[in-house]
Amino acid sequence: MEARLRNGGPWFLLAAGALGLSALFAVALVVARTPLFGLSGGTFRTALVLHVDLAVVVWFLAVAAGVWGMAAGSRSAPALRAAFGMAAAGVAVMLLSPMLMSGPPVLANYMPVLDSAVFLGGLALFAVGVVLAALAGALALPRREAPPWQVTAWLAALVLLLAAGELSFALWRAPAVAGGVPLTLDDRLWAAGHTLQLAHVLLMMGAWTVLGEAALAASPSRRWLRPLLGAAALPALASLWLSIAEPVGSFAHRQGYTELMRWGIWPAAALLGAVLLAGIVRRWRAGTATLEEAGLALSIMLFATGCLVGAGIRGESTAVPAHYHGTVGAVTLAYLLWGGRLVAATALAGGRRRLLLPLAYGLGIVLLVAGLAWWGSLGVPRKATHAEIALGGFSYYAAMGMAGGGGFTALSAVLLFVGDLARRLLLRPRPGGRADVRPLAVALTALVVIGGGWLLNGVDAGAPVTGRPAAAHVAEKKKAEIDARFAQGVVMLHSRQYDFALAAFHRVLELAPEMPEAHVNAGFALLGLKDYGAARDFFESASELRREQANAYYGLAVALEGLHDLPGALGAMRTYLHRAPANDPYRVKAESALWEWQAQLDRQRGGTSR
């Protein structure tokens, strides 16, 4: 175990540091939302970028690299050391980048970035380090008798290499403009971001098998385990196919990965979780269950809750963060428990805190997810502050309190866990002497002076001239994106790039789900793609939203014709002619279609009567 920890240990410490710092940035985000201490928009978004990148990029990938380090033999030790050096230097550069070079924050899904050469350079350095560690992990082929976590580590390493390939292709090989629309960073990260989720789920399953070893032992047979773990990695093949078959940025590309996430990623983990839960319940009844297994059960239930909430997402409500906090929380909790066990195996020990703090974190996340999901059911939009939401009442405030209390508990638990680890590490008693406080003092002072100074530097120095409420500002930003995307979609529609038009209107509908024009145009894009069933649904929803939306009936008629429902098509086209203005350019076309369909229907009826 010691040899394994030598390879993986530094990565785990890097991961823990990233997790602790991400929690501190989360505190900064809370401060930013506090009226008296409001930070400027730039500082707020910079803190948001660093929080997300540290919490879901560095934390997860550094743990993954640590696991690959443990799985790899001592032969890979020099390469892993070099990889770690690069990754750690990369993270340090990322953290210092806001002070070295200003860069506007780009809030892309999965990996928001600061658009500065320094930050991107740091991120690239970290990524290269992780890819090197994944290569070492991929080369460590698990033996027949290897424990399950080594199998998941190997599979996850392969999946990560696939994600790295997808990212490289999207960044350097994909055209800058797809179908006339410039590709965004979000488009380029879409494939790799989704594929990475699979790697994290595999590693979480590995952590579950370690934590639930006793529960698994209670299972009648374990021969199913390896095939199940193998099956868990199968969606990677679909990801590979999607990245080859569908152009980056197209609707099919985005939708394909979304569907892959929806249907492919969770079943194996859910199955393993169910078996483990059954084993834990058996051990609990026998009075042999441990606190660690309670944490494992919480991780499994969080994962299941996150998936269930995800299945119920409709629109851009707080159900979205409820979903990802549930799944991210499940992985984090599993890693914290596994990390606590590894710490306990070293001279640092850990005491009961190594179990109690992760449990507190898990319970906090449960409350946070429940609060956010409750809020989502009330229709509260995501990424909006309390000041921007014109809602109130008991349910609203109870859900808010639940989410806030849960978030506070989770953050405190993480900070205490990481702080305790740092204290144990930096205040180790010297042989035959007392602990030297100097490293801890320097770290603490540097953190407070540099971090506090950066935060204070971001305190907003001026109010917008118009004094408009934040809600108006948010609405204006939203409208600007809706207008831009809608215009892009129309251009694509006219140039018959239906796939890209659909992607644009899809985004418009995410932002403005009740915009009939977007429903109609999405319908026309689907007509172009000859998906008549889906087109019909869009035209129908458009006419439900606005009865007088004449072109919705025109499109509906064409869609129904495509579905061979001529009576329906005739009815819809007549409605169109009834509602359309006299000078509508499509009237002539509509009248000729009406004549043609009527004749066709007459022929069919005549044929039937004969």
Added chain:
Amino acid sequence: MSVADSAIGSRSAGVRLLRLAGSLKFALINLAALFVGVCVAYLSDSRTVWALVVPLASSAVNLLAAMLTNAVFRRQLPLLVFHLALLAVIVLVALGRLTYLKGAAEVVDGGSFDGVLATREAGPFHGDAIAALSFASHGFTIDYAPGIRRGATRNEVAFRNAAGRLETRIIGDQQPLVLAGYRFYTSHNKGFAPTFVWHPAAGGVPQLGAVHLPAYPLHEYRQAREWVIPGTATVVWTMLQFQEIILDPDKADQFKLPGEHDLVVRIGEQRWQLQPGMSVSLPAGRLEYVGLRGWMGYTVFYDWTIPWLLAAALAAAFSLGWHYWRKFAARPWNREQDDGTTA
């Protein structure tokens, strides 16, 4: 003497030097030097940065040496954090003195700041980033309480943000516009600015310009200024005349431009009384009086160290509190020990 002896000897000499640098006596000398430096900085009109920076740097060395040589710092976490924070404060103050800038600028309504300061005082290592800054002033309002007591100033300014987009803000005496770390505050200094267009007789592009008259109401009865027409040697004396009470001392009021006014222009022995739209023909060209605008004076300040200084000061204060809490917090003195006796 062997090589090893020599190494040990030089090492012990180094340690002795370090102990000396970290001694309390040296700290006292530094404090005295800092006191003298502060007095010089306060009383002297000339550049006094080094009078402060040298004792500060010396104090930093003293503090660092003390932390390296004094064993108590290895055991007491809050005490060490306090001293490290203090070191950060000293270093930051010294860096701040080397790189700060204080200045003033004046911008006419509708005009823009073009990176040039009217007055300037800066540390020796201050760069020239201000030359690249610009913002436009869209006008200002100033409230006055009865007795002509100045209240809030609201000045609308427009600038390009980091993303290159145009942004507007209202700034004031306490609410600065911050551009690349430079803080622009409105000041008590403001007044009227007659605006002219100069049409050169030789052709060429007409030039628009404003003459900033002395601050109002500070120089209420001296609203005149001499200036030179650009590209010529013609000296123009300009005076603003108006009957209107701009700021009524008996009631709450707002700073405003005089509605009815005359502008007296004198060149040599010739004198004109102009109103907006009128012009004066001169051999070198035509000087057209366009109208009256206001100008605002800004206080400009730059010191990048301030947020970090505040963070370091807070760290020092809290760590000192932590240290004394640990030292003096009441603890039960009769706690039972492992062997059953009480302490």
